[in-house]
Amino acid sequence: MAISNPTESFAHRTLLRFEGILNRIFGNDLNPFYCLGALGLFFFWVVTVSGVYIYAFYKTGMDVSYSSVEYYTHEQWYLGGIMRSLHRYASGALVVVMVLHLLREFILGRYRGARWFTWFTGVPLIWLIFAAGINGYWMVWDTLAQYTTIASMEWFDWLPIFPEPMSGYFVSREGFNDRFFSLVSFTHVTIPLVILFFIWVHILRLSYPVVNPKRRLALGMLLALLILSLLKPALSQGPADLGIEPSRLGIDWFYLFIYPLLDVWSPGPVWALVIGFSLLLCVLPWIPSRHKQIPVAEVNLEACSGCRLCVADCPYEAVVMKPRTDGMNFLEEAVVVADRCVSCGICVGACPSSTPYRSKTGYVSGIEMPSLPISGFRTTMVKELARLQGNARVIVFGCDHAANLDNLRGDGVAVLSLPCTAMLPSSFIEYALRESQVEGVFITGCRENDCYYRMGGQWVEQRLAAKREPRLRRRTERDRIEQFWASSADSKELAVELEKFRTSLREFNQR
Numbered sequence: 001m002a003i004s005n006p007t008e009s010f011a012h013r014t015l016l017r018f019e020g021i022l023n024r025i026f027g028n029d030l031n032p033f034y035c036l037g038a039l040g041l042f043f044f045w046v047v048t049v050s051g052v053y054i055y056a057f058y059k060t061g062m063d064v065s066y067s068s069v070e071y072y073t074h075e076q077w078y079l080g081g082i083m084r085s086l087h088r089y090a091s092g093a094l095v096v097v098m099v100l101h102l103l104r105e106f107i108l109g110r111y112r113g114a115r116w117f118t119w120f121t122g123v124p125l126i127w128l129i130f131a132a133g134i135n136g137y138w139m140v141w142d143t144l145a146q147y148t149t150i151a152s153m154e155w156f157d158w159l160p161i162f163p164e165p166m167s168g169y170f171v172s173r174e175g176f177n178d179r180f181f182s183l184v185s186f187t188h189v190t191i192p193l194v195i196l197f198f199i200w201v202h203i204l205r206l207s208y209p210v211v212n213p214k215r216r217l218a219l220g221m222l223l224a225l226l227i228l229s230l231l232k233p234a235l236s237q238g239p240a241d242l243g244i245e246p247s248r249l250g251i252d253w254f255y256l257f258i259y260p261l262l263d264v265w266s267p268g269p270v271w272a273l274v275i276g277f278s279l280l281l282c283v284l285p286w287i288p289s290r291h292k293q294i295p296v297a298e299v300n301l302e303a304c305s306g307c308r309l310c311v312a313d314c315p316y317e318a319v320v321m322k323p324r325t326d327g328m329n330f331l332e333e334a335v336v337v338a339d340r341c342v343s344c345g346i347c348v349g350a351c352p353s354s355t356p357y358r359s360k361t362g363y364v365s366g367i368e369m370p371s372l373p374i375s376g377f378r379t380t381m382v383k384e385l386a387r388l389q390g391n392a393r394v395i396v397f398g399c400d401h402a403a404n405l406d407n408l409r410g411d412g413v414a415v416l417s418l419p420c421t422a423m424l425p426s427s428f429i430e431y432a433l434r435e436s437q438v439e440g441v442f443i444t445g446c447r448e449n450d451c452y453y454r455m456g457g458q459w460v461e462q463r464l465a466a467k468r469e470p471r472l473r474r475r476t477e478r479d480r481i482e483q484f485w486a487s488s489a490d491s492k493e494l495a496v497e498l499e500k501f502r503t504s505l506r507e508f509n510q511r
């Protein structure tokens, strides 16, 4: 089972409004909010490359770590210093985009049903990224490192896992040796490898995951980090001295916010907070909600020719091909992996047997949404079209997750909302234009680059442009088809565009 409409919460409306502003500034193509996961990965690569460079000059040891960092920061400021700053600022940016990414997926409700897996595998990434960042601060071995190391050990000592208190090793030089630095540099190199593994798992159930931001956006971000690195280079605080308790520390609030909390609270409540928050994130996908669950896609073998188009278009790797089981003269058949299916219906729009024209099997598609089978879709469309009157008659196809179509319905306007606009088979557009009295087809759905089901908008555009199967036939009159992508915050603009389209149809008719 999967999810229907996310309700429009205040947070959702605010997010849409804010993203609308970003769209006006950057354009939909470069809106950073539309590729926060990919930006996270980009910052991860910047951290890795800059980290590899400075690691070449880093020396492990109580007496040399600090001075080696000072060397590349000051003596080699033009490269080592810049790399250090890039390393630090890209790490901060990684936390920012990760938190925004998490919040955005939460607000959009994209963590329930089959999406649990991607959400759930994101949670360890939070821990790993903070562990790597805090660990990085220790490597510098300045007063901040001294403070955070001792505070961390005291925090861990609260858990009954170590036979003797770890913080005891850090009170004097005698109890403390260079093995600490070997361990810290080992973990600082190993954790990013584990992060990479978890990112791979995180996107395992997504087809065509967007792992790279658009080049112009990436270059802009890199430039911003470089400018920041030049204006405010990352520096160490004074050298650590185990004999003196560090005071007046500058805290990196992106990574080290937990330490001021540890100063105020005892370790127990802080553990309760971080473990409680992590557990809450983990169980969130299963917390009951008022979101309606809609059934997942189902294959009808009698109408499936094993063409694989549904596999190519499913954004969630939820259709697989298996050897034929019904003796029909095809090699393979489609099988829906139910616990991966988000009920978007995109596969229905991809299936060549999803057509409003009667076939051997009647009005049955190879793959169907039980909540809206092709026969029911056809009947509703025919009914909607039959009531149209006047001139410039138009049918609007839209999506349940974007602008509401109800207000557009009128004597001359029929509307049909689908779980995703990409559920619309191209043959339905041809049917509407050729077999009915409709003069135009207006297609809408989530804002460009912001499809609720990731790929829907792109697939629709490519099918209409005859670049993707099932293509809209070349002979279809393209100037009777209009697209306008609009979220629920863009209803007014949508109504205006529809009216413009109808005006152009009237002018077309008068020619």
Ligand code: HEM
Pocket: 036, 037, 038, 040, 041, 094, 098, 101, 102, 105, 110, 111, 115, 118, 119, 120, 122, 123, 125, 126, 129, 199, 202, 203, 206, 208, 209, 210, 211, 281, 452, 453, 454
């Ligand atoms: C820095 C760490 C992270 C990176 C690099 C990352 C990266 C990505 C990428 C590349 C995608 C695919 C985007 C697309 O193609 O649509 C994605 C999707 C997703 N991420 Fe993350 N992510 C991170 C952390 C998290 C966290 C902490 C959570 C939440 C706990 C999370 C939740 C999700 C969800 C729910 C999706 C799927 C959205 C959908 O179903 O359409 N991610 N992430």
Ligand code: SF4
Pocket: 296, 297, 313, 314, 315, 316, 317, 318, 319, 336, 340, 341, 342, 343, 344, 345, 346, 347, 348
């Ligand atoms: S494309 Fe079909 S199989 Fe894939 S997630 Fe959507 S409804 Fe499920």
Ligand code: SF4
Pocket: 299, 303, 304, 305, 306, 307, 308, 309, 310, 311, 333, 334, 350, 351, 352, 353, 366, 367
């Ligand atoms: S697109 Fe339709 S016909 Fe092709 S494999 Fe999928 S279900 Fe079968």
